[in-house]
């Protein structure tokens with residue numbers, strides 16, 4: 670099934686031009702937000718969308734460019750819209766997300782004392798696809814990012830790989846394409862320097878050209894334009910454009 674996707678942002682954590690690498694994925698009557706970083710409220714506003722148009726949110730890991738907008742989302746849903754939307758995440762993220770990220774801002778005695786007071790928390794299995802809506806299936810894949818910090822990439826509709834922040838994993842990419850019918854890879858990309866916690870452009874350029882031709886680059890730095898003609902067959906994903914993948 671085709672996947673309708675619109676990036677709220679395509680920038681790296683410290684980008685000032687492109688907003689955080691967060692996405693909207695649409696089904697006919699359902700909008701899933703994938704990650705909700707610091708810039709998500711402004712990005713949504715610029716698209717003319719309200720929080721009320723979001724039906725569920727999914728979190729890949731707990732860095733601020735992926736979860737920094739959740740406090741506002743939680744407050745807006747609780748106070749303004751009186752809704753509790755599903756929060757999808759790998760089970761190991763739930764504790765740290767509340768204790769280390771959200772509790773400080775959200776906690777109110779007898780009103781908001783846990784993640785469950787603001788979201789319908791739905792742990793997703795790792796390695797098994799789960800149907801989130803009639804047209805959106807998500808399988809979490811545990812990928813390496815920072816030692817001791819869990820991070821989960823997504824395999825959408827059995828065809829589209831959406832990388833969380835991750836270090837280069839050519840084996841996984843090969844396996845998805847050759848054994849699992851993956852035809853589209855949306856991959857985070859660090860344009861320069863050594864890839865200590867991210868995947869670099871030169872690492873992706875070391876992949877076979879055929880595989881590169883399936884790759885769209887995201888989570889990039891502000892000097893992206895300088896690299897327009899240096900990405901081989903790989904293309905830059907653009908924020909706000911609606912893709913049918």
Ligand SMILES: O=c1ccn([C@@H]2O[C@@H]3COP(=O)(O)O[C@H]3[C@H]2O)c(=O)[nH]1
Nearest residue numbers: 681682683732733734815834865866
């Ligand atoms: O060991 C570390 C930890 C972090 N960082 C930076 O902090 C950022 C946090 O968000 P991010 O995961 O999108 O990108 C990370 C990097 O830019 C790093 O360079 N090395």
Ligand SMILES: [Zn+2]
Nearest residue numbers: 682732734834
């Ligand atoms: Zn990030």
Ligand SMILES: [Zn+2]
Nearest residue numbers: 730732814834
């Ligand atoms: Zn990260």
